[in-house]
Amino acid sequence: MQLLLQNITHHYGGTTVLDDISLTVDDGEIVCIVGPSGCGKSTLLRIAGGLEKPDQGQALLAGPEPDGSLNPLTYIFQDFALLPWRSVEGNVSLVLEDHGIAAAERRAIIADVLARTNLSDFAKALPRQLSGGMKQRVAIARALAVKPAIMLMDEPLSALDSQTRELLMDDLVTLWTRERFSACYVTHNLNEAVRLGRRIIVLSRRPGRIRDVVEIDMPLAERADRLAELETLQRRVWEIMREEAREADREISDVA
């Protein structure tokens, strides 16, 4: 399934946040979106996921939904968004309960996604008992449970320390190699972007416009071993961003 954003423009009050943004996420492709703070990345992702209506332009889906997908466009949040009163399996169960799945099948799905994210031993744990990395794994398991066609990830690793981030990045690469999910991946972290992105879309400071697109053809699985090449790419992306980031940093935000 493809996600197409066409000429998205959006305002908050008098401020233009997004200005005429068009992009496509192809089947099985991870598109990374980077840009200075406050340039509208989260807004763009909310529009892509149907959580917000753009002032102009449209978000479209193309192609058939994959078989058995319960929620083709599925979010992964920066702050995990787990219900603190539900156990790990309860949190995964939550998103299945509205779909009229028989209890036995639901249990099978939960066991399967927990196994795929190495969480089987923690099925009964409450979120407060888990580390940040574990919580985000639960959120990924929850997303996998609804068989998404496209994952919308808003800085999914930003709340984690750098070691945990490395581990989860490896997990994501393994997962992608196996399942070939498509994703729109918003991040601040250029290293994440060059490790995971097929394409990196660099947004300008507010109002967010597409500043440049960097394509990376290197297969995901090889990237961990070819860090030197990625380093040059990362520097290229940073060169594009530097001026924008500097300007954005000096701006006074008048929106709360």
Place this chain on the structure above:
Amino acid sequence: MSHDATHEQPATDAATANESGQRPVPFRGGGFVHRSLGPVAPLVFLAILAVWELGSRSGFISPIALPAPSEAFGALVDLFQTGMLWKHLGASLYRLVVGWTLGSLLGIAVGLFIGLFSLARAGLLPLVSALFPVPKIALLPLFIIWFGIGEGSKVATILFGTFFPTVIATYGGVDNVDRNLIRMGQSFGMSWLSIVRKIILPGAMPAILSGFRISASIAIVLLVAAEMIGAEFGVGAYILMAGALFALDQLIAGVALLSLIGLIIAWLIGKLEKRLLSWRT
């Protein structure tokens, strides 16, 4: 017990300093942490009773001003032996339970409405703010006309008294539910009802339960008022009767009964919080 800072004597620091001038870093943590000190509450309680009893026996507290605890206890024993205790308690508990339950259920329902629907908020919230401060005791004659002089008016007084604090606690709790969790529910395509049932209601539960603590106390306060007119039995009626006759020992005995009810209800709500809110740290 709560905000007690730990005081270290500087003398001990100086004493442990050795010749090379090494000394431990002064400890400045501690405090602001609750420790559970089991027997403190009963001890405080017993100490007050003992001082009071001693004061009465020695004549320092005049029996006209305040009867000794032993006399009040005698009145309680009297109540128990004549079997009136259960009649009074039964009548009062019935009114409390029915009035508080109905008031709480209605309060939660209306609070949810105000929390969830803009129209309900615009229409009902000013009404709640206007009616909450009205003393329900002042409305007792109205309640008697509307609901009869029997149980109706008494239950209604307690119901109205518990309704408003519950409304306010509930809609405040709904407002405080993490918006991100709601957005998560929406992003997974959960139905409106599921989001309310599985995300908003549990998220508002801490606020609702602390509302219960307040509304339960208000219910007990209103019990005495509700039993002011046309009540034959009831702890409130018993207290009012004792007051009218200046039978101070009975009055104190009745008040002790109310306190006991309050303690038990607080304990029950504590249990409920432990059960429903075990997910909190």
